Amino acid sequence: MAIAGKVALVTGGAQGIGRGIALRLARDGADVALVDLKAEALTSVAAEIEAIGRKATIFVADVGDREQVRAAVDHAAQALGGFDIMVNNAGIAQVKALASVTPEDVERIFRINVQGVLWGIQAAADRFIATGRKGKIINACSIAGHDGFALLGVYSATKFAVRGLTQAAAKEYASKGITVNAYCPGVVGTDMWVEIDRLFSEITGAEKGATFRKYVDGIALGRAETPEDVAGLVSYLSGPDSDYMTGQSVLIDGGMVYR
Ligand SMILES: NC(=O)C1=CN([C@@H]2O[C@H](COP(=O)(O)OP(=O)(O)OC[C@H]3O[C@@H](n4cnc5c(N)ncnc54)[C@H](O)[C@@H]3O)[C@@H](O)[C@H]2O)C=CC1
Numbered sequence: 001m002a003i004a005g006k007v008a009l010v011t012g013g014a015q016g017i018g019r020g021i022a023l024r025l026a027r028d029g030a031d032v033a034l035v036d037l038k039a040e041a042l043t044s045v046a047a048e049i050e051a052i053g054r055k056a057t058i059f060v061a062d063v064g065d066r067e068q069v070r071a072a073v074d075h076a077a078q079a080l081g082g083f084d085i086m087v088n089n090a091g092i093a094q095v096k097a098l099a100s101v102t103p104e105d106v107e108r109i110f111r112i113n114v115q116g117v118l119w120g121i122q123a124a125a126d127r128f129i130a131t132g133r134k135g136k137i138i139n140a141c142s143i144a145g146h147d148g149f150a151l152l153g154v155y156s157a158t159k160f161a162v163r164g165l166t167q168a169a170a171k172e173y174a175s176k177g178i179t180v181n182a183y184c185p186g187v188v189g190t191d192m193w194v195e196i197d198r199l200f201s202e203i204t205g206a207e208k209g210a211t212f213r214k215y216v217d218g219i220a221l222g223r224a225e226t227p228e229d230v231a232g233l234v235s236y237l238s239g240p241d242s243d244y245m246t247g248q249s250v251l252i253d254g255g256m257v258y259r
């Protein structure tokens with residue numbers, strides 16, 4: 001178990017990809033702090049981690065709030081006796097034609113998808129430096145961080161921003177032995193895609209499920225992605241096999257976007 005005894009924090013850990021990552025890291029031997037807005041769901045994922053035989057702790061926080069993210073990292077370190085891996089996974093989607101996007105839309109999504117990642121990088125790196133740990137920071141990007149998608153324009157902009165932050169942080173923290181990478185999934189069958197599909201229907205008149213199917217049709221491997229597919233990459237980025245890798249935003253999309 002490559003990360004046995006390490007402590008990981010996963011934001012957006014109450015469901016979807018975050019839950020999948022948290023369970024995988026626990027199976028890999030890590031104790032896991034789960035951070036999200038959804039207290040009840042956090043409790044149930046924590047119970048799943050404990051059933052695997054690892055320790056779990058939960059912390060309700062809004063990743064868009066810098067102080068709350070710092071408090072979440074402090075809590076993880078105190079409750080689990082260390083801190084080694086930060087997964088900045090929480091994010092939201094937005095489906096809107098660029099022509100109708102408002103300043104409020106831009107503020108809301110950048111606050112969570114970009115500032116949320118930045119506050120996570122800051123809090124984690126400060127803690128790693130203060131404790132002399134060669135920590136790993138892993139950020140949620142997307143295929144939309146490599147290609148702009150129609151009606152997902154502002155969302156795409158946030159994910160391009162995550163790539164930029166990932167590269168800059170990798171360079172700033174390399175001398176401290178901290179690595180910073182990102183995972184870029186394609187079409188993962190979570191609540192996020194249920195909502196994306198619903199919003200596409202509202203705008204384009206497509207029938208329910210049609211947008212999801214259209215996207216899945218563009219995947220070379222011929223099926224939608226699962227949180228477990230994503231978690232395998234995050235497991236690699238969390239462990240020693242990726243020690244010589246930093247600043248990368250790695251596509252894991254079944255063959256949709258080629259870079
Ligand atoms: N589902 C997909 O196809 C893809 C998802 N991603 C990215 O992966 C990440 C996870 O996505 P999913 O699991 O699919 O989404 P999801 O909507 O199923 O889960 C997101 C979780 O983040 C939490 N969250 C949202 N705002 C928060 C905030 N301000 N503070 C704390 N927690 C917050 C939610 O409560 C939820 O539990 C996101 O960053 C998303 O952009 C990237 C590519 C594809």
Ligand SMILES: CC(=O)C(C)=O
Nearest residue numbers: 093142143144186187
């Ligand atoms: C949700 C997401 O990142 C896409 C483009 O599917």
